[in-house]
Amino acid sequence: AQSVTQLGSHVSVSEGALVLLRCNYSSSVPPYLFWYVQYPNQGLQLLLKYTTGATLVKGINGFEAEFKKSETSFHLTKPSAHMSDAAEYFCAVSDKRRSGGGADGLTFGKGTHLIIQP
């Protein structure tokens, strides 16, 4: 069974500071990994994904994440936080073997609420 752990339900950073949101996963097979962002009272939006190939993945809004197999991690970073980055962020892992191209094998973390202080 796969699982996702997001360390810290709330993370607070100052505007202009580095953003680091942590995600660790467990999976019995090489996973697909995702970060989604959710603004208040909205659905989730894909930030970035890792499937195969380059382990450093760049996404929208200046975010990037690095897949580290040895650490079973997929932490999300952004060099300089902006007020508009305040949102809930979800890490997700997919068991490719089970999912068969669909998303029924997708497991989400519990989310990290990112707070940006002026």
Next chain:
Amino acid sequence: SQTIHQWPATLVQPVGSPLSLECTVEGTSNPNLYWYRQAAGRGLQLLFYSVGIGQISSEVPQNLSASRPQDRQFILSSKKLLLSDSGFYLCAWTPGANVLTFGAGSRLTVL
């Protein structure tokens, strides 16, 4: 382009009343469709998914049911709501490669 619609956006219902949330997808055919529930501090829980008309898979036993009467329509229902059914319900579809596209959500409050 593909779009996904959910309604109603917000709903306040008394305990024991029925529920119907609707989701439709435009601009694609035979999508995989999903219902998730988001409760405070508990992340996203997959409730149902469907790979085709009339085909529903349930991930967790509960007070809810789902139906797919048309290719691009997915309905979440309950005959009698419980307090614990309160939450933010999200419909999603996938164009493939495990990527989900979500609707704007329906916030249900059961009183």
